[in-house]
Amino acid sequence: MKLRTGPVGARIIGLGDYRPHRIVTNDEIAQNVATSDEWIRTRVGIARRHFAGEGESLIDMAVAAGGKALAASGLAPEDIDVVIVATCTPPSPIPGVSPTVADRLGVPSPGAFDVNAACAGFCYALSCAADAIRSGSAQRVLVIGAERLTDWVDPLDRGTCILFGDGAGAAVVVGSDTPAIGPVVWGSDGSKREAIMVPSRDTLMSMDGQSVFRWATTKLAPVVRQICEQSGVELSDIDVFVPHQANLRIIDSLVRALGLHHVAVGRDIVDTGNTSSASIPLALSRMLETGEAKSGDLTLALGFGAGLTFAGQLLICP
Ligand SMILES: CC(C)(COP(=O)(O)OP(=O)(O)OC[C@H]1O[C@@H](n2cnc3c(N)ncnc32)[C@H](O)[C@@H]1OP(=O)(O)O)[C@@H](O)C(=O)NCCC(=O)NCCS
Incomplete structure (x- = not known):
């Protein structure tokens, strides 16, 4: 059956x-x-x-x-x-x-x-x-x-x-009928949970900025390559890159490491700051609104943060 x-x-x-x-x-x-x-x-x-x-x-x-x-x-x-x-x-x-x-x-x-x-x-x-x-x-x-x-x-x-x-x-x-959201690549490193955390219900966020920065600028470029590999596309095929809007220096470092200079890159961080899980749809919406991204563009989304968690996939812009 x-x-x-x-x-x-x-x-x-x-x-x-x-x-x-x-x-x-x-x-x-x-x-x-x-x-x-x-x-x-x-x-x-x-x-x-x-x-x-x-x-x-x-x-x-x-x-x-x-x-x-x-x-x-x-x-x-x-x-x-x-x-x-x-x-x-x-x-x-x-x-x-x-x-x-x-x-x-x-x-x-x-x-x-x-x-x-x-x-x-x-x-x-x-x-x-x-x-x-x-x-x-x-x-x-x-x-x-x-x-x-x-x-x-x-x-x-x-x-x-x-x-x-x-x-x-x-x-x-x-x-x-045709795939327009590729397979996710995801992972985490719980041994680094203290890098960004709210330790208890009575406390506020604590962050070791330098270790988050180091992790993001060394571990995430290979994840982007893996996302492309898993979906069967080349990095050079990408039209739009929308990383989590954590920090402009992290975004620029990823763009340099991956040679994504030909690509439209989400930089909504400048006007919106870091909005955690809201940042990718916020950045992509704005790029479509301003014309930086267009309907049908092959887009790579990459989220990363506390946990230390990451996840990303390719998608076609609506
Ligand atoms: C947070 C961050 C900007 C701090 O920058 P940094 O260069 O690592 O700063 P450091 O913590 O090493 O501190 C350097 C100096 O700047 C000072 N400093 C820290 N924050 C400051 C601020 N907002 N304004 C002015 N000075 C500041 C520090 O007190 C320190 O001064 P000192 O040398 O006199 O002791 C940086 O670590 C970062 O961007 N990390 C990634 C964080 C992130 O993206 N988190 C979200 C992930 S989802």
Whole structure:
């Protein structure tokens, strides 16, 4: 007996983004800690980031981005059968945020679960969505990356408060006759968990910036090569590179190491800061909006962060 499965491929058909209205400049950060606009721009490449307003929850941001992705896809909330929210900053651990986000969007009784793979979360969640569709377990999946990092970052710690912001990005994934989301390459190194962590529920984020920087600039270029190899494409075939927006120096170092000078590179970090699992859909949405990326472009997404987790895959731009 042959069991029925899903279509051979999955593809993104709509993206959505949400950046909170409050823009926080480096000069504003420098009012609280000993730093400067020049130091921050030089060391991490960030000029400004967005902070959620008081009373603006992670769920509000996820709903805003998810609603925009749905509108862009042309689907109705009732068409969605699974909702996945990637986040490492949920307002509370129980329940997960995805059932509430689905309910607020009007998606009737979908499969709903959260993924916490820190800043790699969006790529993990996208892979779950594509695999669920190909196996026949789902037909149309809404994937959201949403973070309210300002809840967990100490505004008086100059090693971290310069980096992070809040926001959400989303993608609608459906079945496809041709593969448009490649296999994920993923991994982690739990022995380095202390490099970025919130040690307990009463504490805020601590980070060993130098070891994160070293790890990202030495271990991730081979992962990018593996992603291409696994999908059977050459690095030179890529049109767009959207790494997690951790730090402009990390992004530029990856571009140099991989010789990706011919490629459109996501540098949303400059205006949005590091928004963890929201950063890849936010950056890709902006690139499509500005024309830096075009529909049909072969895009390599690479998430990485606390854990130390990483995940990446090739995808075709919607
Ligand atoms: C955080 C980061 C910018 C710090 O830069 P660095 O060059 O490693 O800085 P160091 O921690 O070695 O400190 C160098 C000096 O700058 C100072 N410094 C640190 N943060 C500063 C800031 N925001 N403003 C001014 N000075 C700062 C330090 O106190 C230290 O001063 P000292 O030499 O007088 O002791 C850098 O390590 C980094 O980008 N790491 C990667 C972090 C990241 O991307 N995390 C997210 C991953 S998902």
